[in-house]
Amino acid sequence: MAQKVTIATVARQAGVSRQTVSNVIHTPEIVREETRERVRAAITALGYRASQAARQMRTGRSQLIAVRIEPTRDGINGSVLDRFLHGLTEAAGEAGYRVMLYTATDAANEIATYDDLLGAYDLDAFVLTGTDHGDVRTAWLAERKVPFVTFGRSWDAPERYPWVDVDGAAGTAAATAHLVTQGHQRIAFIGWPAGSGVGDNRRAGWASAVSATGVDPAELNRETPDGITQGEEVARQLLELKLPPTALVCASDSLALGALQAVRDRGAAVAVTGFDDTPVAQAIGLTSVSQPLAQAAASCVDLLAAVLDGGGVDGAGDPGGGPAQVLLTPSLVVRQSG
């Protein structure tokens, strides 16, 4: 088993209490010289590093934040949250925090996991991903005054909790506007069934950009669950219209990959754009909307640090005037497909 040197190890070795060890580190003047020497000898002999442990003792914090990791379901879209996680771990590390992972099958299971984690570890805060309407997780954490920030806005109460999000509507609007400048007039949208915060938002950006050209978007709006075959099927149907679209704006790279396949099979010169700028988009030359994920992760850590240092109420981070929200703008990466 490991020989980990902690405050407890030092205390044992010196034959004193943990509190005495802490006193020697932080307020040595109140410790008797003989005891002080003994504790310092133990610290040196054991190679005890006070740094973060000491900081924890001072602040009463673990410097640990927890974030969920999704099951690997879709190899294409999954890369977005993975990239966010890389950014989060790096940004957290720079701010003196560590990231702990957990899995959860649904919201209820995730809440049960919060309960377990909070009972077992001194967690400072949670980073939540995958927000949507009717999110029960945020209320649960806020009720218990557990600090958190969500990557994804609080769709039902945008000003209630601290969050960081990427402006999906701005992304699809930029893709659509780009296609308009390329001369396209019939621009369809292939997105997810209405009702999800993220999906409706991405659809809204396309609809408003199409409306701005004087065209009614309703006719070329399509809904389908996410997936390559789903994108291919819906694109095929669109291309069989009497007046088919000349461009397809898709809510994900998965849908766009399927749409591209349908376009190629038909030998049609139809533009396709995706969303998330995944490695697959880069590999196949797909124009796609890129989320600033490293920046989003860093903003999450910034907001959390403000909540923790500012002692915001309700776990909502209120360092003056209300919880903070950060909405980032994505960028369009233009490639051969559109």
Next chain:
Amino acid sequence: MAQKVTIATVARQAGVSRQTVSNVIHTPEIVREETRERVRAAITALGYRASQAARQMRTGRSQLIAVRIEPTRDGINGSVLDRFLHGLTEAAGEAGYRVMLYTATDAANEIATYDDLLGAYDLDAFVLTGTDHGDVRTAWLAERKVPFVTFGRSWDAPERYPWVDVDGAAGTAAATAHLVTQGHQRIAFIGWPAGSGVGDNRRAGWASAVSATGVDPAELNRETPDGITQGEEVARQLLELKLPPTALVCASDSLALGALQAVRDRGAAVAVTGFDDTPVAQAIGLTSVSQPLAQAAASCVDLLAAVLDGGGVDGAGDPGGGPAQVLLTPSLVVRQSG
């Protein structure tokens, strides 16, 4: 700030020591009835959940294991360690462990990070990734009796530490044998510069399968750093040979993606295979070698649990007869490219 209910919270509320709370939970018969009632009342009032915290008290373990997360460098190959991480978090969760992440820029920095982490958190063990010759991390941990397992074998001392690895040579041998059955006789290899454990292993599988057909592999062996443009450049040179290869076995999907580009540009009917079966391979129809990553992650957790429960020496896990090693066999996923 969070109101976390821990043993300490219960102890404070009941006006007793942590040890007394633990006694009430585990050996209530030794606690005076009046005290027992007071502690139980505090446990109920605070909603304290003994589950994992209690387990920690009994075992003296944190149930926390740490693993490094790489910077997002290459969107294609990076997905392998991400998928491993998903599997590790899930398998660890099922075994009652949580995963903590850290980043590191190089081996020396990673060792400094071990030191920090061990000083600040009661970590049970580490999972190391990215093993190679001359790995200084394993010796450092073993010296300090910190339990660990590596994903990737200990290249210099295969029987010294516990590890889980995927048989890369078996993977490239399977890809090559498949091409041979397709009638290919001139099968080239595009891999990384000699000297890396993983790279040499993948090259060896191709070389042995080619040798088995009576052909000397040396002439069609190529070395290049990893990358799409590098794969394209080397493939282009191979296709310009007087007797060009009819098939290209590549050490990664990145190299294979570049090689495919060169093949298409030349309009040649040359087969290409990759390694890692990334989402990109799936998207573009690339035949590739698939690593059983979920199984590898689960095996890592199994080995760690054996080390921790068996109390193996040297952090090396010696539950009887020496540290355990697990070598898994990858599978070939055949698609249009080869």
